[in-house]
Amino acid sequence: MDTFPKCSVCQQQFTLKSPVPYLLPCLHAVCETCVTSAAGGVISCSTCQRKVYLTDTSLQKDAVRQKEIFHLTVKHHPTELLCTNEDDGNQAVCWCQECEEFLCEYCQNMHSRIKLTRNHVLQNFCDMEPTVSKIPTFCGIHKYHPLYLFDKSCKKLICAKCRFDVHADHEVVELDVAADTVAKKLDQHRNELSTLQARQQSHMQSIRQGTESTDRTHNTLKETIGHTFQSLRSQLDKREKELLIDLESQTKETKATLHAQLTTSEEEWKTCTGVLDYIAIVLLYASKSDLVELESYVGYITRTYLETAAPQTHVVPTAVFNTNSLSTLKSNISVFGAILPRAVDEESVKDKDTQTDDDLMADLEMKHKMDLTQLKTKIGSDEKHIESLKTLTDKLNAEMESLKSRIKEKETTEKIASKTMDVLLGVARECGVHLLKSDVADRSMVLKCIHLKYDKDRVNLDKVHINTEGDLVNRKLDTRPAGKGRLKEYHGTCSTAPLPQAGCPQYWEMVSRVSLDKPLPGNRLNLEVGVCREEQSDVCHCINGQPSSCCMQVAHCTTHGGICIKTWKEGRYVQHLPETLPNTAGASHTLHYGVVYDDARKKIVFIDVKENKVMSTLDNVDSSQPLWPMFGVYNPDDVTVSMTLVLGSDINMTEEKKAMIVKALS
Structure with missing residues (x-):
């Protein structure tokens, strides 16, 4: 049976009904009772003998061990679990992860019949395995907004609204990215500690071998000394005793040194094993938010252990028994002295x-x-x-x-x-030039990742604005009045210059963060990207109806009920990708799209970078006059949209993406 975790202070096993565990900086657990009753605000960990001063350290609940206790209870003590749905005292037989409730057989049947919960996945106790919960945690400030972003500056999880409020100027990444980074660090810590543990194991093995070698040497030398002095016993008793005493003393000293080294290595090995075990538990049970919060603890304790000098294989010098001049000594003894007759005088x-x-x-x-x-x-x-x-x-x-x-x-x-x-290389990076086919020295196979920029002087400030990070946001900016030359109808902006007649494919990308405050009503737009002539850029709030335009729109669809992707060319509807995103309040998505414009082939290609697929290819594009890239964001009452332009040198042009572009253009 798996061992239930214990409190490192009172040694009581944790259970589902016992006080919750808290995590110490040494990665051991302490119960809530010991935390609240700590004498003088000091906790002494009995496992590693470290002291924690609560006045200087804020302890957090050990969510990973709580999940471990939960699964161990389900595995070994399922009879202790009662139904929490009706709280009727019936024996629980399964667990609903979405509702986070234990269910008895009756409630299980009802759960499967009710329309609201019939699609929930119920796990029987005998089949339960540790899994990472995918249920989002909601923001405590903005209700119904999931915490799917991580603020590196504040070291905390935030929602989409937090991102544009107090965290607007901070470095923010998605929770998935932050969690993946922490998971890689934990895996690196595990590898480094495993290597250290292997060295410690080798060191302990060498010490044990040294101890055995010392015992063998002792026995061999003792036998040699015994045989040597057996022939000289009458003359050399005193010398024999001195040598045996010296041998015992040297052996005892050597073994004492080896024993002390072995004890130290075993303690370090146990400590390293404890950290490895906890990392394994974290990787098994921790959610992404748990991983982010635990990284500093695990990183600190790992660096502490890795800073200790790695032990080397211990070599014990072999003692020998020096028998130089033994034959001479025996010869001298054999002729030494004589039995003299009484007649011999004293002189x-x-x-x-x-x-x-x-x-x-x-x-x-x-x-x-x-x-x-x-x-x-x-x-x-x-x-x-x-x-x-x-x-x-x-x-x-x-x-x-x-x-x-x-x-x-x-x-x-x-x-x-x-x-x-x-x-x-600087010229290449600045130009963002890539060869689509390495075996074809043709200008038509050269792809330019162009440096597009939003035209801040033409942005429609009555509808949208560009924030301090350079993102186009679907909110009006009251602190900056509109000036001459600004767009008045189009809900967005254009690039600072039209697309050049390059005679080869040109490419740019946009990353859009979309968060639905409430479900979109019929045919409402989220965002739009495309190209049109300059005189058509400010005719309407979008460019899909203009005669020389090409665009892709993300909008609500009354036919499918979800949020779909629609492609338009010269005012005509071309393609419809149904239900790309769910039309659900609180849903947040990051959309990453790329656009290829080839004036030589008269083609425009729209690419979903995250899905790594071509969404639409438009042929026979009229490129007789310059075309301007357009960027629109919409409906601030229903959705929050933030669109970022990816600069040419920042575009990750993989071989797979090149092959996809070549196929779309051919």
Whole structure:
């Protein structure tokens, strides 16, 4: 059975009915009771012995462990779960993720019959698996607006309305993008910690092997010492005892050092394992908002552990038993002393003793002479080795100077080449030029990602405005009066210049963020992109009815009931893509469209960049006169629209996108 998480302070297991868990900076959990009753505002984690001062740290609820406890309870204690729909005390048999309620058999049947809930997915306890909830969290300030954006400056989730209020000038990304970034960081942390853990495992294994090697060496040396002194027991008892004591002391010291290192490595390994386990739980149970909120905690603890020097494989030096001059010692012992007859006088004994001392001194002198001769020979050899090393060093220094000179010359050449390449790449980026077919050196196969800009001097300020970030927004701006030359009928603006007669395909992109405040009524527009002649740009609120225009519109469709994409050419309806977006209050979408204009082939192509597909291709486009790119955003009472132009150098021109454009133009 999987282990239920425990409080790191009181060691009580968490349950669905127990106080909720809070997350400590060390990634361990503490129950709400221990948080509220912490003496002096200090919590001491019994797992890693870290102290947390609540006056300096704000703890958040551990949503990941709450979901883990929920799934463990469903898996191991389903009989404890009661129906929460009618609260009638019946045994629950399934879970509705949309309603977030436990249901008994009766409520399960009713749930499947009611029209409002019949499409809900009910999960039986025996089949439940950890899943990430896709139910959006709604803004606490703007009701019914989902939190689908992440403000990097404020480090918080916001809705579409927040985006244009207090967060208008902040760096904002979609929740999906932020969550994917955090998931990649967590995966990187997991890989780095796994590598560290593998090193720790290898280090512990080497220490264990060192301990075993020390034991084997100890046994071998003990046996050797025993055999050696067995023949000399009567003469060398004292020396044997001294050596055995020295061996035991050295072995004990070595093993104590190895044991301390092993204990430290095991603690670090356990700590690393705990972090890895929590990352695994996060990746299994955490929602995207949980991932964003947990990134700082997990990143901090990972960096703390990674800053610790990685352990290396421990090599224990092998001890040996020195038996030099053993044969000489045995020979001396065998002839040392004698049994003398009583007739020998004391002087003779003394002379004999003196003679034995002289022999010993002679032996020592001979040994010292031999050692001195060996030392002189070694010194002579070392001097020759030093001379050869000096010669080699001089040679290496000369080669190093030559190599440095060559490297310097190469770096100079590379700098010149790099500057030249930077200039060429800068020109290419500025122009945004791409070759559609690498094997065709034809101007018609050169695609220019042009640098379109909104014409701020012609924008219709009675209907729309351009915000500080350069986005076209479907709200009027009261602080800036309209001047001469501004559009008065068209709900938007045009580019600062018409499309050039380039003789090759030209390409630009728009990213539009659309948030429905309420369902759109019949045939209401969201946005429009297209081209027309200058004299037709301000005839009406949109250009779809003009004789020389081509455009694509995102609008409500009374036929299908949803929001559809419609394509127009020269005032005539051409194509209809049904129910592209749901017409639901609170729904938010990011639309990414691209437009290809080819004056040589007389074609215009509209592309859905997110879906990576061509939506419509218009042939026989009248390019006899200059065409102006147009951008319209509509209906501020029903929908919030923000349109961003993607500059030529920022367009991600993939090979797949090139192939799609080539196919559409052929």
